[in-house]
Amino acid sequence: MRTMRVRYPVLLALTFLLICGIAIAHSPSDMRLDYDHGLGTLLVSVTHQVDDSSTHYVREIVIQKNGVTVDTVTYASQPSRETFTYSYPVTLEPGDVARVTARCNIGGSITREYTRPAAQGQPATAIPTTPSMAPAPWVVHAALLLTAILLLLGVAILPTYGKGIAGWYRIHTALAMVGGILAIVAIAMVFGPIPSGIIRNAWDAHVALGLVVLVLLLCTLGAGIYRKWAGGYKGQVRTVHLWLGRVLAVLLLVNIALGLSAVGLLG
Incomplete structure (x- = not known):
């Protein structure tokens, strides 16, 4: 468990740096x-x-x-x-x-x-x-969303494999809050100007599913917070929380595929 506690933040940091590097290194x-x-x-x-x-x-x-x-x-x-x-x-x-x-x-x-x-x-x-090295808005959107997914992956892993880590629940909660905020910011960006050169049908589907993901994310976070005050219903609330998280993960992956299709990076 000690190894996991060290490796996961390091992997997350390296991935975030890689995403930032990709986002600024593509100017002609x-x-x-x-x-x-x-x-x-x-x-x-x-x-x-x-x-x-x-x-x-x-x-x-x-x-x-x-x-x-x-x-x-x-x-x-x-x-x-x-x-x-x-x-x-x-x-x-x-x-x-x-x-x-x-x-x-x-x-x-x-x-x-x-x-x-x-x-x-x-x-x-x-x-x-x-040359301007500023990344396209959709690249920032994708980088934020991918970082959020990695954080939420940690949220999903900790209750199963990380209970031996001291303070695992605080880490679980912190990752959920930060990942949720990044996901909300990323989803909010789709309400800005529509990028030029996109495939409109795929973009519209990406935006629509993004709204569903946003609602599901808020429900998942809400269920996790409410569990503390659920009394005798903690078990049921926990089950709802876990299943919402699983559905959220699947829809996030589907929406990433739609986003990549909209900008022409996925067949």
Whole structure:
């Protein structure tokens, strides 16, 4: 039991760090802009190194001309695992500024600016900007939910295998409260702006099931708290609490699958 007491927090910490690392490490690393005067075409070359270009890719290209968005293109994959070039019909007069942002489907973005020279023969200017490493909102949502599931897994394991640990019930309660709060925050995030490039039917099902999960989570936590004051019905309340927790775990896994399907990461 002493080994379990040490290993579980360490495993939880390592998993959380891994999730955080994934959430910030997916921004495109470079982007170059060029303009074909004859064809009136803006050339966008993006460097985004990935292992699988069908599940991890540049999802969206946003093109602005003199501060006004003129085109937004979404993709379901990228043509190369490293560097690739897209072309877009954009008319740039001398002095016009094109600003392009490339966003990864997992998180992060990069922005570059290109100014067409005002005089023939004058070199064009490309103004680099620092890549944004901020994760996409759905990545934060997924990270919070996965952390909550790991905590709730500890909640489920302790009554069966951890009763020999001193203060196991306090740990059980603390994990339940923290996991519940993280799950509630994660579920609340689905009421924000709908992510671009998602599969709408899967997203709607994910949100609907998320509401069911939220109600079930509150009932599970409530049953665990009420058990202290249940008197002669403690056994029955405990049984309800355990079964609610089991159903909750299954629905959480189903909802994770729906969420991954909605963002195109699961067939």
